[in-house]
Amino acid sequence: MFRSVRFFPALTFALVSFAVFPSSAQQAPIVDQQPATQQPAPQQQSQQERAEVLRQAQERVRARRHLRDQQTIRDTYSHKYEAYFGGGYLRFRPGNLLQHINEAAWNVGVTDYAYGKIGITADFRGYYGTAYTGRNAYGVYEPSISQYTFMAGPTVRFFEGVHWGWTAHVLAGVGHGNFGTGTGGLPPTLINLYPDGNSFNLAAGASVDYNLSPALALRLTPSYLMTRYGSSTQNNLGWQGSVVYRWGRQ
Known part of the structure; x- marks a missing residue:
């Protein structure tokens, strides 16, 4: 119990x-x-916040880069004047019955952008080559020849970039041909060369500039040059390579 x-x-x-x-x-x-x-809710929210911060930072970087590029373009293309000089090449026929020859060239010019993107250009060139006349009774086979051009006309800048700029020009003027300087006094027409004298010249070309700085650039210009020697028309193709210097801010 x-x-x-x-x-x-x-x-x-x-x-x-x-x-x-x-x-x-x-x-x-x-x-x-x-x-x-x-627990996943705060982590997901944190990832979204980081993505938004990153996106805003990228937008600020792009905005600063855009402003910097616009300022560079203004600094580059607000110059009123530019001068250029360099060398070049021309494919030229020195006589109606002769073959084309290669000519080396120099060129120099200045442009006044008096109307915004439209400027007035004065251009001077010299071309030098050796003509192949073939065998003849005078014993003159490879005389030296030269031409000089003095032209002016409008230049239009149709693209303005940070690193690249594109322009086009049409020039007209007078040229002078020396076709008898290498013949030893023999009239050049006796070996089928054009006679010495003046000629109407017309040139057209489009230039590509690579900007080294707002005031300095390198230029390549494929071009066409029409000449009128010996009462005939010569259609010549070539190019110029130049150094460009800009000054005179507007």
């Missing part, structure tokens, strides 16, 4: 503990799992 009285409280305590602790053990994982499902 005494043992049953002491056993009863112990049995009661065990039953109560079994009923209480399992319920708390089952609820514990629920409490632990709830915060884990909410």
Whole structure:
């Protein structure tokens, strides 16, 4: 009887503990799992913020670069005057019955951009070559010849970039041909060369400038030159390579 009285409280305590602790053990994982499902939200928001900051920084860089390029273009093409000088090449026929020859050239000129992108150019050139006259009774086979041109006309700048600029020109004027200087006094017409004299000249070309600085550039100009020697028309193709210097800000 005494043992049953002491056993009863112990049995009661065990039953109560079994009923209480399992319920708390089952609820514990629920409490632990709830915060884990909410963690990705702050991380995703942080990535979006970083992407937005990066995008804004790139926009600021592009805006500064654009402003810098615009300032460079203004500094480069706000000059009123430019001068150029260099050398070149021309494919020329020294007589109606003779073959084409290669001529080396120099060129120099100045442009006044008095009307914005439209300027007035004065251009001077010299061409030098050796004519092949073939065998003849006079013993003059390879005389030296030369021509000089004095032309002026409009120049139009139709592209203005940071590094590149494009212009086009049409020039007209007079040229002078020396075809008898290498014949030893023999009239050049006797060996089928054009006679010495003046000629109408017309030139057209398009230039590409590479800007080394706002005041300095390198220029390449493929060009066409029409001459009128010996009462005939010569259509000549060539090019000029020049150094360009700009000055006189407007």
